[in-house]
Amino acid sequence: MSKVSRRTFLEASGSLAAVSAVTRTSATASPTQADVSGLPRVRQRLVDPPLVPDHAQVADGGAKIVEVELVVEEARRVIDDDGTEIHALTFNGSIPGPLIVCHEGDYVELTLKNPPDNRMAHNIDFHASTGALGGGALTLVRPGEQVVLRWKAVKPGTFIYHCAPGGSMIPFHVVSGMNGAVMVLPRTGLRDGDGSPIRYDRAYYVGEQDFYVPRGPDGDYVTYDGPADGIGDTLEAMRTLTPSHVVFNGRVGALTGDGAMTARVGETVLFIHSQANRDSRPHLIGGHGDFVWEQGSFSDPPAHGLETWFIRGGSAGAAIYTFRQPGLYAYLTHNLIEAVELGALAHVTVEGEWNDDLMTQVSPPGPIDGG
Numbered sequence: 001m002s003k004v005s006r007r008t009f010l011e012a013s014g015s016l017a018a019v020s021a022v023t024r025t026s027a028t029a030s031p032t033q034a035d036v037s038g039l040p041r042v043r044q045r046l047v048d049p050p051l052v053p054d055h056a057q058v059a060d061g062g063a064k065i066v067e068v069e070l071v072v073e074e075a076r077r078v079i080d081d082d083g084t085e086i087h088a089l090t091f092n093g094s095i096p097g098p099l100i101v102c103h104e105g106d107y108v109e110l111t112l113k114n115p116p117d118n119r120m121a122h123n124i125d126f127h128a129s130t131g132a133l134g135g136g137a138l139t140l141v142r143p144g145e146q147v148v149l150r151w152k153a154v155k156p157g158t159f160i161y162h163c164a165p166g167g168s169m170i171p172f173h174v175v176s177g178m179n180g181a182v183m184v185l186p187r188t189g190l191r192d193g194d195g196s197p198i199r200y201d202r203a204y205y206v207g208e209q210d211f212y213v214p215r216g217p218d219g220d221y222v223t224y225d226g227p228a229d230g231i232g233d234t235l236e237a238m239r240t241l242t243p244s245h246v247v248f249n250g251r252v253g254a255l256t257g258d259g260a261m262t263a264r265v266g267e268t269v270l271f272i273h274s275q276a277n278r279d280s281r282p283h284l285i286g287g288h289g290d291f292v293w294e295q296g297s298f299s300d301p302p303a304h305g306l307e308t309w310f311i312r313g314g315s316a317g318a319a320i321y322t323f324r325q326p327g328l329y330a331y332l333t334h335n336l337i338e339a340v341e342l343g344a345l346a347h348v349t350v351e352g353e354w355n356d357d358l359m360t361q362v363s364p365p366g367p368i369d370g371g
């Protein structure tokens, strides 16, 4: 049973007032605590997005304890092609943090480490979990500390997680990079609206991130010496609600060129898309969302054949598409200003045979007939 001192708890909850009712002071096991000692344990090796950890789509066997480790990394990151640099706050060094995958009924057992050379306190709020501010009230770790949290995955779907250390530090840490996603698969796998199984050949995790980099009097972005130096200016920029950058996977162009996602004609691809702070409108140019769990809940049947879908700020959604044509696809937010001018654009390079029936150029560009 986790134990939280009053002092730690208040630090973790910050200005959020309604949480005193969940203060836990007893060191004895709750009568509702399940005995998980007999459950098998599997260690999930987390990977940098857009890759996802190895996982079974249909659960083999009963509930498991899925062990994962997140290490907080406070580090400088360049976020665009102009060399704009921020003091990023990250889980495991990537923006977004890694995708965690489990099945409904499994337990996720997280070890959260805050190395001693960090400067700030951090915690984690799992939207997929139940209780204690999503775990935020039980996980505040100062530099040099670690904590272990176990939660049961009772809701199937895609969910974000994020740091939430209290007050203004909640949005500040989230827009500095401290967010990621969990996918809780139904034990029997995904199903379409008719209840037929859906299987995917590959999966990608696209984490969308809004940054608010302050500008100096000359209009240029400001680079700060230390992680705390820019907090005041950044909070001021955040309050304009106007991001300087909206990007996928931590920087402009992270998922284009050599970083582009890949697939083959005939392959079915699952795209998980998270936005921890702000709304987004994913669209696959030249393709569709064959099956879309726009709100992320796998308890609900997916929508079919969508053009553009909507990811609410503070959520993750999932879309599945079977590629039918080769070529370069743009996967972007269809606020095209955010996509093209601010950075929220990715590419999917698809190899395979062109299908003339689906599209053909009947005559190439040339002079207008009779002109």
Ligand SMILES: [Cu+2]
Binding pocket: 089, 121, 122, 123, 163, 164, 165, 173, 178
């Ligand atoms: Cu944090």
